[in-house]
Amino acid sequence: MYKVYFRQAMQMLRQNKFFSIVYITGTGLAITMVMVLAILYYFRTADIAPETNRDRMMIVQHGKVNNKKGQGYGSSKLSYPTIKECFYRMQTPEAVTAILPIGEQSEFIQVQGNNDVYNGLVMGTDAAFWKVFQFSFLSGIPYTEEEFISGIKKAVLNESLARRLFNTSDAAGKTFMLNFEEYIVSGVVKDIPSIAKYSYAEMWIPFTTRPLQIQGGSWCDYILGHMKVCILAKKPGDFDAIRQEAKELCRRYNTTTVQYDFVLNNQPDTVFHAWMSEGDSFNSPELLKIYLQIILIILLLLLVPSINLTGMTASRMKKRMEELGIRKAFGAENRTLLMQILYENLLLTFLGGLAGLLGSYILIYLLKGWLLGNYNWDGSSLTASIDLSPGMLINPAIFGYTLIFCLVLNLMSALVPAWRALRRPIVDAINDK
Known part of the structure; x- marks a missing residue:
């Protein structure tokens, strides 16, 4: 059954190339932006040699x-x-x-x-x-x-x-x-x-x-x-x-x-708090404000593409009404049709996730001097070289959480339009009313 769903999903991708490209690109961009933020957070706060004890380290930097x-x-x-x-x-x-x-x-x-x-x-x-x-x-x-x-x-x-x-x-x-x-x-x-x-x-x-x-x-x-x-x-x-x-x-x-x-000023700081307060030596960071800003940025990066994808999915469902009506007339159950639509969405999300993962690595590599370099007060570089090993970039947990969140949002964006389309009477669906 799942092999049939996969073949049907691949066929649908080939038939709707423009929709597939836009859908994959939208999901990929969202994951790219979130992954870049997650990788930066990991680089600055994770236990990376020789700073292998960042979880119990405190900093007084001013x-x-x-x-x-x-x-x-x-x-x-x-x-x-x-x-x-x-x-x-x-x-x-x-x-x-x-x-x-x-x-x-x-x-x-x-x-x-x-x-x-x-x-x-x-x-x-x-x-x-x-x-x-x-x-x-x-x-x-x-x-x-x-x-x-x-x-x-x-x-x-x-x-x-x-x-x-x-x-x-x-x-x-x-x-x-x-x-x-x-x-x-x-x-x-x-x-x-x-x-x-x-x-x-x-x-x-x-x-x-x-x-x-x-x-x-x-x-x-x-x-x-x-x-x-x-x-x-x-x-x-x-x-x-x-x-x-x-x-x-x-x-x-x-x-x-x-x-x-x-x-x-409420120091010593944790490594994360010290990172957030690097530019202000007069005031201690407002931690609640910082956390809310981070959450808001992540939600915007994930929700805005998902809302746009919901509209695209609803538009595609409208174009497929005749197909769904004919299949229902020949005995296809709503559950079978819904599973096929969700399976197509799952495949698109997975491809978008891979594109987003690759995009985040490319972006980090291209902008590593700006994102990861150390600079003096006058803007001069304090970095001899920036070498990123695969072990630093590949973090399955970060990618997994991001992909699961996007998957849930994208499935919801497909589920509502698909369910509304499948509830329409067969005659209306065939005549696309």
Whole structure:
């Protein structure tokens, strides 16, 4: 029976090429847009190495200072003195790490005896960084806590940079020049994707080698600066307790400051909330508003095409009235005719889903620089390359949920017109009244 339905559906597709193309295209576009949003959400929030613990990670990416006299305020990233007082002292989390992000200054990398100079992406970290993020070392080891405190000039390179400088990934112990200062390679790690926003770089060094950058700005009494904080909770259920502890430590810290109070704006944030509030360092995100906007966008992307497809299906049912009336006159049951129509719709939806899946991958690939790249405040790129593996793109769960939702909507768009058409008397249907 199902083979008969399939053959009839294929025949109907060939007979109504224009309708089939429009139907498949409409379904495909809806799935493409939703899939692009879902893939972006997955890239920014899923556990992707080396950020394999995003589900229990919290971020402090900026802070605000209020004048104690109530005269104005400002915002920026954090300074190292503030981080030491407000976050390194925390007891609730499993680990706390501070980073000096890439792009804070121009980086000139050179091997002695070679005139080629490479402008690399360098991140400053502490020793806890290697506990919070799970890197895969190909050679050597990360710098230790003692080396970090002493400000020793050691560095961890990614594989691509190591091969570029030394023509090998086994570069531990070799030396190179960074901004005309000699550094020793402590270890080499596998390249990581640029979507690992809080750990991505080509080189990682102890930020204690850059005391002027981490001390903060004099305009705010050195409370704010250029640094971010990543906090690894023992479990997601600890998030509220971590916020409360951070709030209390900040309150104590403010009793020691002279002119300004440090304000966290409800941070630390989850990875998703930090992503949503990247462009606003003054205000905390209105989460309910964000969720409603996302739901509204998804519904519009799915419902508008479905409404249009309902009208198209109703129009096609009107043209098929004579066919349905004749088949009913020869004894065809409404159930049989309805199943055939729904089967045709199922096939169209499935083809539209495949087209949408392919379209989403093509769109992500073509626009990956814009959608997935990291950029500095001045618009300059902070991404050496964007490599997307099949494992990152292929997410059966996301595609499955999107296809099922579209299938339900499209089946409903076909069911109502078909049922109304089949309820018409045989004589009226044959005469198309």
